Amino acid sequence: MTGRLHVALAFDDGFWAPAYAAARSVCIATTRRADLVFHLLEWQVSAAHRAELDGLVAEYGAQVVHYPLEGDPTLRDLTAALPRSRAFPPIVYGRLLLDRLLPPEVERLVYLDADVLVRAPIEVLLGSDLGGRALGAVAEPGRHRLIAGDDMRARRGPFDPAEPYFNSGVLLIDRAGWAAADLPGLLGRLVASGEIATLYHDQDVLNLAFRGAWTELGFRWNLQKPHPALKALDPFIVHYTTGFKPWRLLNYVAFGSTYRHVMTRDLVRRYRRYRWARRFAELRRRLFGPGSGRP
Amino acid sequence: MTDTPFPARAIHVALCFDDFYWAPAFGTMRSICLATRRRADLVFHLCHRSLTEAHRRDLLAITEEFGSQLRFYDIDKDPLCASVMARAPYNKRLTNIVYARLLFDKILPEGIARLTYLDCDMMVRAPIETVAEIDLGGKAIAAVADPQALGIKGGRDIKANRDLFDPADAYFNAGLIVIDLGAWRAAGIIERLEAMLADGTMNRIYYDQDFLNLVFAGSWLELDPRWNFQNPRKLHESLNPFLLHYTGPHKPWHLWSHVAFARTYRHTMTNPLFYHYWRLRLKRRVLGLLGRKSTGS
Numbered sequence: 314m315t316g317r318l319h320v321a322l323a324f325d326d327g328f329w330a331p332a333y334a335a336a337r338s339v340c341i342a343t344t345r346r347a348d349l350v351f352h353l354l355e356w357q358v359s360a361a362h363r364a365e366l367d368g369l370v371a372e373y374g375a376q377v378v379h380y381p382l383e384g385d386p387t388l389r390d391l392t393a394a395l396p397r398s399r400a401f402p403p404i405v406y407g408r409l410l411l412d413r414l415l416p417p418e419v420e421r422l423v424y425l426d427a428d429v430l431v432r433a434p435i436e437v438l439l440g441s442d443l444g445g446r447a448l449g450a451v452a453e454p455g456r457h458r459l460i461a462g463d464d465m466r467a468r469r470g471p472f473d474p475a476e477p478y479f480n481s482g483v484l485l486i487d488r489a490g491w492a493a494a495d496l497p498g499l500l501g502r503l504v505a506s507g508e509i510a511t512l513y514h515d516q517d518v519l520n521l522a523f524r525g526a527w528t529e530l531g532f533r534w535n536l537q538k539p540h541p542a543l544k545a546l547d548p549f550i551v552h553y554t555t556g557f558k559p560w561r562l563l564n565y566v567a568f569g570s571t572y573r574h575v576m577t578r579d580l581v582r583r584y585r586r587y588r589w590a591r592r593f594a595e596l597r598r599r600l601f602g603p604g605s606g607r608p
Numbered sequence: 609m610t611d612t613p614f615p616a617r618a619i620h621v622a623l624c625f626d627d628f629y630w631a632p633a634f635g636t637m638r639s640i641c642l643a644t645r646r647r648a649d650l651v652f653h654l655c656h657r658s659l660t661e662a663h664r665r666d667l668l669a670i671t672e673e674f675g676s677q678l679r680f681y682d683i684d685k686d687p688l689c690a691s692v693m694a695r696a697p698y699n700k701r702l703t704n705i706v707y708a709r710l711l712f713d714k715i716l717p718e719g720i721a722r723l724t725y726l727d728c729d730m731m732v733r734a735p736i737e738t739v740a741e742i743d744l745g746g747k748a749i750a751a752v753a754d755p756q757a758l759g760i761k762g763g764r765d766i767k768a769n770r771d772l773f774d775p776a777d778a779y780f781n782a783g784l785i786v787i788d789l790g791a792w793r794a795a796g797i798i799e800r801l802e803a804m805l806a807d808g809t810m811n812r813i814y815y816d817q818d819f820l821n822l823v824f825a826g827s828w829l830e831l832d833p834r835w836n837f838q839n840p841r842k843l844h845e846s847l848n849p850f851l852l853h854y855t856g857p858h859k860p861w862h863l864w865s866h867v868a869f870a871r872t873y874r875h876t877m878t879n880p881l882f883y884h885y886w887r888l889r890l891k892r893r894v895l896g897l898l899g900r901k902s903t904g905s
Contacts, residue, residue: 454848464878475645540843
């Protein structure tokens with residue numbers, strides 16, 4: 314893999330610190346830091362937090378490109394009718410717009426969720442053989458129940474539990490194939506038909522779009538539910554998919570201690586204070602009504 | 609039911625269980641059906657001790673839901689099986705049902721070339737045909753290595769049965785066996801078993817698993833461990849195993865268990881059957897403590 318190494322992340326202000334740690338872990342794990350280009354799809358990220366992410370330029374010589382999407386009419390229209398929660402803010406759908414946002418020279422890229430820790434040179438993943446397919450991803454271990462629901466028959470979604478289904482936290486993307494899937498168009502059609510209500514957020518949308526047309530990567534490229542004992546497997550990318558997050562005070566995950574040093578101990582502390590302030594402001598809003606507190 | 613012809617591309621799967629294991633057998637079968645699209649090709653050969661009508665009906669739900677075939681073989685009514693089970697050493701945990709699989713070539717009808725045997729404490733998570741139709745490369749069977757091999761065949765201080773097993777030799781777990789029935793038949797299993805019963809060998813080895821390892825030594829194909837992932841704990845979920853084998857005392861049908869995909873297992877067995885089975889076991893245990901016998905249904 315020669316040339317630029319393109320990596321995309323999508324996050325809102327509440328996840329600026331994990332996004333920083335994920336991007337910094339990419340920088341630490343490769344010697345080709347100056348080739349890195351981070352495409353950051355952002356939702357209401359403050360100037361101070363954006364500046365923090367720009368720190369990767371000074372420390373590693375990587376490029377950082379910001380894409381503030383809170384004012385993007387396409388994303389606003391697409392997500393207006395979608396279910397949203399703290400865990401699934403509108404920005405999670407931002408990656409569906411990657412083809413429209415990225416400069417034309419990007420032919421291949423890696424998309425990362427913000428709750429990952431990269432431990433291997435990203436150019437190895439970027440150079441993986443996709444076998445002519447548009448997407449490379451890792452199977453979702455919990456897919457059967459996710460697809461079939463209670464008693465493995467309650468959920469009547471578009472998928473069969475017998476078919477392959479990927480976790481969308483780490484994606485190796487071929488730009489042309491991704492563009493051909495017309496994801497914004499697909500999302501628009503799913504919203505219009507009401508089918509979106511039967512889907513599990515954007516992960517189902519992506520699985521629907523690339524059904525039978527993705528290449529399965531080894532599970533070490535997206536090690537989900539990373540128990541500390543799984544460190545022995547020397548995973549390439551650790552994905553903190555459970556409620557145990559490595560930035561929390563109490564966590565029981567693989568590489569929790571390493572993660573704190575990747576995020577930097579100073580930022581871990583500040584991020585903790587930020588989360589407490591947000592929680593406190595939310596509590597105040599609930600108790601005393603809207604407008605009574607802002608983080 | 610037994611007159612229905614086999615599908616043209618039949619995937620033959622065999623399970624052996626006694627009446628009280630009907631619910632886990634159902635869970636294993638349903639997991640197979642859920643994980644493959646070739647549900648109509650599946651033929652389940654159920655070698656069982658005498659079954660209650662209610663449990664038979666529970667099992668038949670597989671046909672209703674997935675269109676797979678079920679064939680029942682009451683081994684208590686098979687004189688050869690009954691004779692072998694009566695004379696072979698009794699497995700306290702698994703009962704003597706374990707010996708039924710040694711007689712597949714005698715129990716099952718003609719015309720089956722390939723058979724996949726599974727223990728009933730298993731949950732399948734990938735299309736079964738991937739392993740059931742694997743190229744055996746001229747070997748008689750395919751199986752996964754047993755991580756506990758050294759302790760099982762070597763015993764105390766790894767010194768037992770050195771005349772039968774070399775500690776360095778490969779040894780498989782018999783929970784999943786992909787069988788070329790022609791080669792199985794040619795191995796003369798019943799004759800070997802009779803000889804080992806007669807000379808006392810069966811009394812000093814680990815039941816049928818050691819026996820099968822002796823019969824097929826050097827003639828089995830080793831499969832990826834993810835096809836018989838033994839003793840799977842929660843942390844192993846990340847490895848996306850294809851087939852979970854809940855070996856040892858930790859079973860997914862226990863109300864509290866820390867095994868991998870315990871919740872998925874409950875939904876695979878289905879919640880009504882899961883809790884019915886739990887109540888039944890509880891009742892049996894309580895009656896056992898009181899010195900009374902459960903009716904079993």
